[in-house]
Amino acid sequence: MPEGHTLFRLARDLSAAFAGQRVVVSSPQGRFADAADLLNGDVLESAESWGKHLFIDFAGGQTVHIHLGLYGSFDIHAGDLQAGEAPAPVGQVRLRIVGPSAYADLRGATACELVTDEQRERICDGLGPDPLRSDADPDRAWRRIKRSRQPIGQLLMDQSVLAGVGNVYRAEVLFRQRIDPMRPGHTLRRAQFDALWNDLVELLAEGVRVGRIDTVRDEHTPEAMGRAPRKDDHGGEVYVYRRHEQACHVCGATVRTAVLAGRNLFWCPRCQRRFRSRAVG
DNA sequence: GCGCCATGTATAG
DNA sequence: TATACCTGGCGCA
Numbered sequence: 001m002p003e004g005h006t007l008f009r010l011a012r013d014l015s016a017a018f019a020g021q022r023v024v025v026s027s028p029q030g031r032f033a034d035a036a037d038l039l040n041g042d043v044l045e046s047a048e049s050w051g052k053h054l055f056i057d058f059a060g061g062q063t064v065h066i067h068l069g070l071y072g073s074f075d076i077h078a079g080d081l082q083a084g085e086a087p088a089p090v091g092q093v094r095l096r097i098v099g100p101s102a103y104a105d106l107r108g109a110t111a112c113e114l115v116t117d118e119q120r121e122r123i124c125d126g127l128g129p130d131p132l133r134s135d136a137d138p139d140r141a142w143r144r145i146k147r148s149r150q151p152i153g154q155l156l157m158d159q160s161v162l163a164g165v166g167n168v169y170r171a172e173v174l175f176r177q178r179i180d181p182m183r184p185g186h187t188l189r190r191a192q193f194d195a196l197w198n199d200l201v202e203l204l205a206e207g208v209r210v211g212r213i214d215t216v217r218d219e220h221t222p223e224a225m226g227r228a229p230r231k232d233d234h235g236g237e238v239y240v241y242r243r244h245e246q247a248c249h250v251c252g253a254t255v256r257t258a259v260l261a262g263r264n265l266f267w268c269p270r271c272q273r274r275f276r277s278r279a280v281g
Numbered sequence: 282g283c284g285c286c287a288t289g290t291a292t293a294g
Numbered sequence: 295t296a297t298a299c300c301t302g303g304c305g306c307a
Binding site: 157 | 290
Binding site: 069070071072073091092107108110262 | 295299300301302
């Protein structure tokens with residue numbers, strides 16, 4: 001269930017669980033066995049994320065690059081291990097890290113590989129600013145957007161423009177900012193981009209805090225509006241994501257869907273109209 | 282139990 | 295644009 005907040009959280013939690021610890025590294029499934037042998041018994045220094053990419057540094061100078069893809073997961077089980085042993089792996093565990101008081105299992109990742117410093121730099125150089133990172137430079141994203149004829153709904157999914165936004169945050173932030181997803185990047189005004197960026201910073205930080213994507217403002221929560229809470233596998237409250245054919249929580253119009261950037265986009269055709277009629281006095 | 286779909290991306294055609 | 299990756303939850307028999 002990975003957008004940028006998931007990876008940021010993972011980096012934080014991996015660091016909390018293992019940083020400075022000597023760890024047992026293995027690949028029960030076998031596909032990362034050679035690298036795991038190399039890392040086994042080393043001290044895990046730290047973990048860091050950039051967008052949807054995760055990097056784990058070891059004291060011996062090795063770095064593991066992980067990308068969860070669409071359905072990868074990296075589960076950290078903290079707490080003292082019984083007799084110093086982690087339980088037998090369940091399913092296809094590509095990478096297991098065991099420390100004195102925690103173990104972590106990686107499954108289904110699209111990438112799990114050792115990378116050199118150069119390869120790591122190349123990966124990060126290809127990524128736009130990550131709203132969760134303190135070193136993020138939003139101007140880099142703005143320079144791409146303001147000269148692009150591509151729809152903003154497509155640009156937000158382009159990790160080289162802006163890193164960490166996925167299909168849920170794309171739909172939700174555009175709804176919150178009342179921007180038509182089909183609007184070409186170059187037609188956005190700077191103030192709109194700034195609002196979009198600032199909203200992403202807040203939304204992603206909230207995602208890190210609560211561990212799920214929750215985008216609904218206080219006045220639109222189920223409690224505030226007297227509707228049933230959302231029942232869904234990602235758990236959080238959203239405005240439009242996967243709500244096609246349902247009524248917009250704000251205006252009641254029917255939420256629409258279309259494929260953009262190869263993924264299902266959702267939006268409210270009324271709240272996100274490009275040309276809103278002005279009230280005539 | 283089965284088939285579909287999914288918070289993603291790389292690569293082939 | 296289509297497909298591969300290869301996991302898990304859900305709706306439906």
